[in-house]
Amino acid sequence: MGSHDIVGLFIVLGTAVILPITIIFLALRGKMASERNRKEIILAALEKNADIDIEELVRKMNKPEKLLKEKLLEKLQWGMLAFILGVGMIGYGIYLNCNLVGGSTDPLVxxxxxxxxxxxxxxxxxxYQIGKxxxxxxxxxxxxNLRQA
Incomplete structure (x- = not known):
């Protein structure tokens, strides 16, 4: 095993194993800190005013959930982006295949x-179409419901 093989192994392990675990850990830690802060705010509000409506306070503190229409439009946006990038990559592969001499794997990739x-x-x-x-x-x-509120 050469030094290039070991470096390649570390890059693959870092990208495929350590990076996703780190991302998940950081996301969960941020979510837990946010929940802890929300709990402290609610407890402080209860200590200062025992007559406060907790359900209303929690509802006001929650981030509003996206509407169905917003979720569908987000799918449309990601679909168009992936479609255009896919067509571009295929076109780029065809361009590379036409202009390369010899057997390179770059066009196939x-x-x-x-x-x-x-x-x-x-x-x-x-x-998006089916959901709509x-x-x-x-x-x-x-x-x-939004118009009435």
Whole structure:
């Protein structure tokens, strides 16, 4: 095993194992700190004013949940982005294949990544179209509730 192999092994381990674990740890730690702060705020409010409506306080402190329409539009946005990137990567792979002399794997890698992105984009776009049809009544009810509030 050469020194390049060991360095490559560390890069793969760092990227595939340590990085995701670190990201999850930091996200959970931030969420726990946020919950701890919320608890302290509620306890302080109770100590100062025992007659406070806790349910209303918690409702005001909660981040408002995204509407169905916003969630669907986010899927449309990600679908379009992945679709366009996929088409671009496939085009880039074809361009590399036409301009390279010899057997390079770069065009195949680019085309493969492009096909994956294209499939993900199509899945998001299909999810948007199906969700828009299935959730039309729920979205109308949400809009009515927002207008009344």
């Amino acid at each position: 680019s085309i493969s990544i492009g096909l994956v992105l294209l499939a993900v984009g199509i899945a998001f776009l299909a999810n 049809k299935m959730l039309a009544k729920e979205m109308e009810a949400e809009e009515r």
